[in-house]
Amino acid sequence: MSDGTIRKVFPKIHSLKISNEILEYVFTLPNGLNPKLLKENYFVFLQHFGKSIELEGEFKKYVLTVYQQAMTSELTYNFEEFKESLKEHRLGIIAGLDRYGKYVSFDLLKQPHILIAGETGSGKSTQLRSILTTLIKTKKPSELELYLADCKKSEFHIFRKVEHVQCVLSSPREIKRMLGHIKQELDERSDLTEVFEVDHIDNVPVEHKRPYIVVCIDEFVMLRKDEGIMDILTEIVAIGRTLGVFAILSMQRPNAQVLDTTIRANLTVSMGFKLRDKVEARIVNTPNAEKIETSGRFIMNSDKLYELQAPYLKQDEAKRLLNLFMVSKEAKEVNQEEQPITEKDVFLDVN
Numbered sequence: 001m002s003d004g005t006i007r008k009v010f011p012k013i014h015s016l017k018i019s020n021e022i023l024e025y026v027f028t029l030p031n032g033l034n035p036k037l038l039k040e041n042y043f044v045f046l047q048h049f050g051k052s053i054e055l056e057g058e059f060k061k062y063v064l065t066v067y068q069q070a071m072t073s074e075l076t077y078n079f080e081e082f083k084e085s086l087k088e089h090r091l092g093i094i095a096g097l098d099r100y101g102k103y104v105s106f107d108l109l110k111q112p113h114i115l116i117a118g119e120t121g122s123g124k125s126t127q128l129r130s131i132l133t134t135l136i137k138t139k140k141p142s143e144l145e146l147y148l149a150d151c152k153k154s155e156f157h158i159f160r161k162v163e164h165v166q167c168v169l170s171s172p173r174e175i176k177r178m179l180g181h182i183k184q185e186l187d188e189r190s191d192l193t194e195v196f197e198v199d200h201i202d203n204v205p206v207e208h209k210r211p212y213i214v215v216c217i218d219e220f221v222m223l224r225k226d227e228g229i230m231d232i233l234t235e236i237v238a239i240g241r242t243l244g245v246f247a248i249l250s251m252q253r254p255n256a257q258v259l260d261t262t263i264r265a266n267l268t269v270s271m272g273f274k275l276r277d278k279v280e281a282r283i284v285n286t287p288n289a290e291k292i293e294t295s296g297r298f299i300m301n302s303d304k305l306y307e308l309q310a311p312y313l314k315q316d317e318a319k320r321l322l323n324l325f326m327v328s329k330e331a332k333e334v335n336q337e338e339q340p341i342t343e344k345d346v347f348l349d350v351n
Contacts, residue, residue, distance in 0.1 A: 009030045009033075010030075011027045011028060011029050011030065011033075011062075012027060012028050012030075013025055013026070013027045014026045014027060014028065020068065021067065021068055021069070021100060022065050022066060022067055022068060023065070023066040023068070024063060024064070024065050024066075025063070025064040025065075025066075026061070026062075026063050027061075027062055027064070028060050028061050028062070029059075029060050029062070031060075035058065035059055035060075038055070038062070042055065045064065049064075049066045050066075051070070052066065052067040052068075052069070052070045052071070052099075053065065053066050053067065054067075054307075067099050069099075071097075071098075071099050071294075071297070071307070071309055072097060072101075072309050073294050073296075073297075073309070074296065074309070074312060075096065075097050075296065075309045075310065075311050075312055076311070076312055077130055077133075077311040077312060077313035077314075077317065078311070079133075079134065079137055079321070081103070082094045082103045082105070082311075083138070085103050085105045086105060086134070086138055088107075089105065089106070089107035089108075089109075090107055090109050091107060091108040091109050091135070091139070091144075091212055091246070092105055092106070092107055092108075092134070092138060093105060093106055093107075093108060093114070093131055093134070093135075093269075094130070094131075094134055094311065095269075095271070095300055095306070095308055095310070096296075096298070096300075096306075096308030096309050096310040096311060097308060097309045097311075098306060098307070098308055099307065104300070104306055104308055106269065106302060106303075108212075108214075108246050109241070109244075111268045111269050111302050111303070112237075112240060112241040112246050112247075112266075112268055113236075113237045113240070113241075113246055113247045113248070113249075113266055113267045113268055113269070114131075114246075114247070114248045114249070114267065114269045114270075114271065115249050115250070115251075115259070115264075115267040115269070115270045115271065115284060116128065116248070116249070116250040116251075116271045116273070117250065117251050117252070117254045117270075117271070117272055117273065117275060117280070117284045117286075117289075118252065118271075118272065118273025118274055118275065118289075118298065119252060119273070119274050119275065119276065120252060121274075121295060122273035122274035122275075122292070122295060122296075122298075123273050123274075123295050123296035123297070123298065123310050123312075124250055124252070124271075124273050125155055125218075126296070126310065126311075126312055126313055126314075127271065127273070127296075127298070127310045127311075128155060128216065128218060128248070128250060129155070129158075129313050129315070129318050130310065130311045130312075130313045131248065132146065132148075132156075132159060132216065133313060133318050133321055133322060135164075135214065136159075136162055136164050136322065136325055137321065137325075139164070139212070141163040141164045141211075141325075142211060143211050143212060144164050144211055144212050144213075144214065145164060145166050145211050145212070145213050145214075146159070146162075146164050146165045146166065146213075146214050146216065147165075147166050147167060147169075147178055147182065147213065147214070147215045147216070148165060148167070148168045148169070148216050148217075149168075149169045149170070149175045149178065149215075149216070149217040149218070149220075150168065150169070150170055150217075150218045150219070151170060151172075151175075151217070151218065151219040151220070151222040151223065152170075152218065152219050152222075153170045155218050156168045156216075156218070158315060158318055158319050158322065159322065161326045161327060161328070162322055162325045162326060162327075163325050163326070163327045164325065172222075172223055172226055172229070175217070175223065175229065176226060176228055176229050179215075179228075179229055179232040179233070180232070182213065182215060182232065182236065182245065183232050183235065185210075185213065185245065186235065186236070186239065186240070186243055186245060189201050189210060189243040189244065189245070190239070190243060192204050192208055192210075193242065193243070196208070199242060200242050200244075201242065201243050201244040202244065210244060211244075212244045212245075212246070213244060213245045213246065214246050214247075214248060215236060215245070215246070215247050215248070216247075216248040216249075216250075217233075217247070217248075217249055217250070218250045219250065219251055219252065220233070220249045220250070220251060220258075221251045221252075221253065221255055221258050224255070224257070224258045230258075233247065233249070233263065234263055237263055237266035237267060238266050247267075249267070253276070253280065254275065254280045254283040254284050255283070256283050259283055259284075264283075264285070268302065269300065269301070269302045270284050270285045270286050270300065270301045270302075271286070271298050271299075271300050272284040272285075272286025272289030272298055272299045272300075272301075273289065273292065273296075273297070273298040273310075274289065274290075274292040274293075274295075274297075275289045275290045275292075276290065277290050278290055281299075284301075285301050286298070286299035286300070286301050286305075287299065287305070294309075296309055296310045296312055297309055297310075298310060
């Protein structure tokens, strides 16, 4: 001021919403105040309101939401609780429980291809187990085929004898041959949509119907050096949606070279569990995933950003739920004209 006094200028609060669930402050910053100051001093909000808060906005207008109750820190998998919310989807995925105690689900046909990333112990593996178990329980083997690849040889053995599961692989050589079969299937389905002049494989005549295919690869970063494998994965995520072929890819350490622009742009759902730093969170497109402290908690980026608690499904419980779908499998082939591959061959690398 001209008289030497200092006038303090504060953000202007425009509204305050109070309910049983939240306190919501809508405010604007004074002109000339650097918005970076909010991020740099975010700890002040945490100190005053606690950890159950969310700050959204940019440049000038912001919304601070203070949740009255903290999110649950553990959510036991209970299919009966969320099966109703799956009925509206053709190929439904239960992601987790939000801050308001509501299950968040989505349809792979509308939001195809999932990327899951997280450190060891973050909840990534049990989320994979939960997703696959739910798919098996909601679709018949004639409606859904699962192709599972586990480069660490530790995650998918419990699914090996499930009727929906076409193969469980671990070696890059066998995974490449399996993806060759998927490539052939993509070509055949593409031909069908062209012959019958339809925009989706679901719309071909009944006698030509094909089951949905989900290819799930854990630690696919270990396959990055094989250009043939990466080319087919890129094709799956680029054109698989209209052909009923979907990918679920997971990794512990997100890598920008592996998640190139084409793959990243077509992985429409990203689930970031606890990640090492901001760089990894940015690669997965799940901001603040590096700040997560609770196992099973993750940031999901799909139609919008969510903070969710994933269903926790123990391996023994998964085996019990899957027991109904177990069959005896002998020399089951993954059809590929030149080099048929049998489950006997496949499992040499797993055992």
